[in-house]
Structure formats: C-alpha cells, structure tokens
Amino acid sequence: MEPAAVPAELISRIRPLKGLILDVDGVLTDGRVIIDDAGRESKHFDVRDGHGLKLLQRTGIRVALLTGRVSRVVEHRARELGIDLVFQRIRDKLAAYERIRELTGFRDGEICYIGDDLVDVPVLARAGFAVTVADGSAHLAPYVHWRSAYPGGHGAVRELCELIMAAQGTWTDVTSRYLPRPRP
Ligand SMILES: [Mg+2]
Incomplete structure (x- = not known):
C-alpha cells in the first residue's frame, strides 16, 4: 500500500495524540x-492492520477498542x-469514551x-483527531478531520497507524x- 502523506493542516492535530480508540465492525x-x-x-481481520496497531503501540500510543456488539x-x-x-456491548459510545478518558x-x-457509522458521531465530535474509513457513512463528513483511502477491514487502520507515526516522527x-x- 502507498504510505499515507501527512496533510500539513493535520500535523498539529496528530502530534499531541497519546491514544487511539477504534470502532470494530466496519473499521477493523x-x-x-x-x-x-x-x-x-466470525469476522475477518486484516493482518496488516494488526501489524500497524502493534507498531503504533511500540511508539507508546495506547490503543482501545469500542464496539456496540x-x-x-x-x-x-x-x-x-x-x-x-x-x-x-456499548450502547452509549460517548459514555464509554469518557470512561476511557478517565482510565487513561x-x-x-x-x-x-x-x-x-452514525453511532460513532458523538465520539467523533469530541475526539481531537476524528477519522472515518473510505467506505464510512457519508453523514460523518462534517465530523471528521480525515477519511482513509482504504476501506474498513482492508487497510484503513494500517493507513491511519502509518499516518500517525509519520506525523509524530516515530x-x-x-x-x-x-x-x-539504504546502502551507500
Ligand atoms: Mg462500525
């Protein structure tokens, strides 16, 4: 996959990040x-997404999963x-988001x-860096700062992890x- 270029206007949003919270269905x-x-x-996960999350955690970013199912x-x-x-089994994602904020x-x-999807909007409206996937609901557009080029379950999370690491210099x-x- 292409490495994500970091849009200049996003650098100041991504640099301070310490945590990444992911919805599961439609994202992972x-x-x-x-x-x-x-x-x-059963569900299908992308191995490259998983490796991206492992690399990101090695840089010190704390990762959490938040799902309604x-x-x-x-x-x-x-x-x-x-x-x-x-x-x-989270009905109120914003309440769970607050709990994660307290814990971390x-x-x-x-x-x-x-x-x-729509259930994610209350949290997207709060998070410092709000992201959706290429095939995420069009209704999320006003609430997100960035939309991945790759769809959910097929590289979107890897792309985001690489974007964060590129912007944070890790x-x-x-x-x-x-x-x-490279060899001289
Ligand atoms: Mg979802």
Missing part, C-alpha cells in the same frame, strides 16, 4: 458478520494485538477516534528493524 472489519448454524460469530472473536483479536482496553487521563486533544525508528538504511 469490513462490517460483515458471519454467523454459523450454532450461532457462533459483543463477540469472543473481538476478545481474541484484542489479546493477539496486546490491546487491554476493550469495551464491548488523556484529554480530548490527545485522542484519535476512528468509526464508520515511523523511521519503529520500522528500522525491517527497513535498514
């Missing part, structure tokens, strides 16, 4: 939920990614929120083990 997934005969749910799959995925702040001590201006350091300096 493409929004589809597969339910088998036994009622068990509840499934074991999300628990498993969060554990794999080393995410301990997981809020499921982060201010609005230090939090990035990414969501894809990308080169965190990827040095994979990207050695």
Whole structure:
C-alpha cells in the first residue's frame, strides 16, 4: 500500500495524540458478520492492520477498542494485538469514551477516534483527531478531520497507524528493524 502523506493542516492535530480508540465492525472489519448454524460469530481481520496497531503501540500510543456488539472473536483479536482496553456491548459510545478518558487521563486533544457509522458521531465530535474509513457513512463528513483511502477491514487502520507515526516522527525508528538504511 502507498504510505499515507501527512496533510500539513493535520500535523498539529496528530502530534499531541497519546491514544487511539477504534470502532470494530466496519473499521477493523469490513462490517460483515458471519454467523454459523450454532450461532457462533466470525469476522475477518486484516493482518496488516494488526501489524500497524502493534507498531503504533511500540511508539507508546495506547490503543482501545469500542464496539456496540459483543463477540469472543473481538476478545481474541484484542489479546493477539496486546490491546487491554476493550469495551464491548456499548450502547452509549460517548459514555464509554469518557470512561476511557478517565482510565487513561488523556484529554480530548490527545485522542484519535476512528468509526464508520452514525453511532460513532458523538465520539467523533469530541475526539481531537476524528477519522472515518473510505467506505464510512457519508453523514460523518462534517465530523471528521480525515477519511482513509482504504476501506474498513482492508487497510484503513494500517493507513491511519502509518499516518500517525509519520506525523509524530516515530515511523523511521519503529520500522528500522525491517527497513535498514539504504546502502551507500
Ligand atoms: Mg462500525
């Protein structure tokens, strides 16, 4: 995927970020939920999104998941990614957002929120850096500062992680083990 260029007007929004809160369905997934005969749910996650979140956490950014639904799959995925702040079956996302603020001590201006649908708007309207995905609802446009080029479940989160690391100047350091300096 193309590395995200950092729009100049976003630098001052991204630099202070200490936390990233993600909606799950439609952001970390493409929004589809597969339910088998036994009622068990499965979802598809993107491995590159996951690696982006791991890299971002290595730079010191705290990551949280916030979803209206509840499934074991999300628990498993969060554990794999080393995410301990997981809020499921949340009816009022703004209340959960406030809880995360209390737990972390982060201010609005230090939090990035990414969501894809109407239920995310109350939080998008508060977070210092409000983001949606390429295929997020058009109704979110007035409330977001940035829309990814990649859709939910297919690279949007990776793109956001790279954008944050590029703007905060942490990308080169965190990827040095994979990207050695070019030979002279
Ligand atoms: Mg969603």
